[in-house]
Amino acid sequence: MQSYTIGQAARLLGVSPDTARRWADAGRVATHRDEAGRRLIDGRDLAAFSVELAKGGSGEEETTSHTSVRNAFPGIVTAIKLGDVAAQVEIQAGPHRLVSLLTREAVEELGLEVGVEATARVKSTNVHIDRS
Numbered sequence: 181m182q183s184y185t186i187g188q189a190a191r192l193l194g195v196s197p198d199t200a201r202r203w204a205d206a207g208r209v210a211t212h213r214d215e216a217g218r219r220l221i222d223g224r225d226l227a228a229f230s231v232e233l234a235k236g237g238s239g240e241e242e243t244t245s246h247t248s249v250r251n252a253f254p255g256i257v258t259a260i261k262l263g264d265v266a267a268q269v270e271i272q273a274g275p276h277r278l279v280s281l282l283t284r285e286a287v288e289e290l291g292l293e294v295g296v297e298a299t300a301r302v303k304s305t306n307v308h309i310d311r312s
Contacts, residue, residue, distance in 0.1 A: 182296055183220035186211075192256050192297065193230055194274025203229075223295020227258045230272035253278055253300040254312060257292055269309055271300045280307040 184192065189209075190200035204211045204219060209229045211219040221229075255273030267287040271278045278300040290311045292298060297312040 182223040183212075183214075184223065184226055184297070186219055186221070188297070189221050189226055192226065192254060192273070193233065223256065223297075225295075227256050227272070227295045230256055231258050231277075234272055234275055234277055251302045253302065255298065255300065257294055257296045257298050260287060260292060260294060262287065269298075271298055271309070273300060278302070278307055280309050282309065 186200050186204060187197045190197040193200060200209075203209055204221070209221055210225050211221050214220050253271065253273035253276055255271040255276070255278070257269060258272045258277075259268075259270040261268040262284055265284055267282055267284045269280050269282065269287060269292060271280075280300060286309075290298075290309065292309065292311065299310045299312050301308040301310060
């Protein structure tokens with residue numbers, strides 16, 4: 181399972197590293213230490229926390245602006261529904277929830293699973309998923 185540093189988690193959640201650190205210190209998201217002593221968040225825990233934040237807010241006011249640069253939304257995969265041929269992938273990118281329909285084969289080739297970092301790229305009405 182992929183893990184994320186506090187800084188990576190902050191970028192995916194659309195907040196400052198200090199805010200992500202405070203949330204971890206308060207026990208809002210579980211962390212563990214790697215061999216170098218860095219605090220890491222498991223991908224599945226971060227995915228669940230990002231959905232929780234989007235539904236209920238952060239519990240504190242943030243002054244960070246949420247914008248799309250070149251229509252790219254870096255985020256974390258929060259859900260995947262696989263069919264025989266097609267798949268539905270949900271990404272939480274800060275406060276934005278994006279859903280894309282793509283082939284099951286594409287999901288497998290990209291190695292997408294809940295907790296994996298990915299970028300949704302939006303052009304007109306299409307959403308494309310890149311593995312980060």
